[in-house]
Amino acid sequence: MLQVISVVGALAILGAYAANQLGKVGLDNLPYQLANLAGSAVLALVAIVEVQIGFILLEGVWALVSLRSVVKILRGDPPHRAEGR
DSSP states (O other), rough: OOHHHHHHHHHHHHHHHHHHHSSSSOOOOHHHHHHHHHHHHHHHHHHHHOOHHHHHHHHHHHHHHHHHHHHHHTOOOEEEEEEOO
């Protein structure tokens, strides 16, 4: 069952990433950021259960960064793509 949960989390992140890369959604899109937050939070929880320190770090930071973006969008100050890249 843990594998099914982790696949759902991964698909949320990958779906959001693909939509962004294909130009369907931008960084200021709330569903995009929520999918990243939900997917990374689920994967962080799975990593905690499995005691996978590297993945706890990766997914935990990903969730925190996504949460920051969600809060910024809800406050009316959406994130922007870095300049010069």
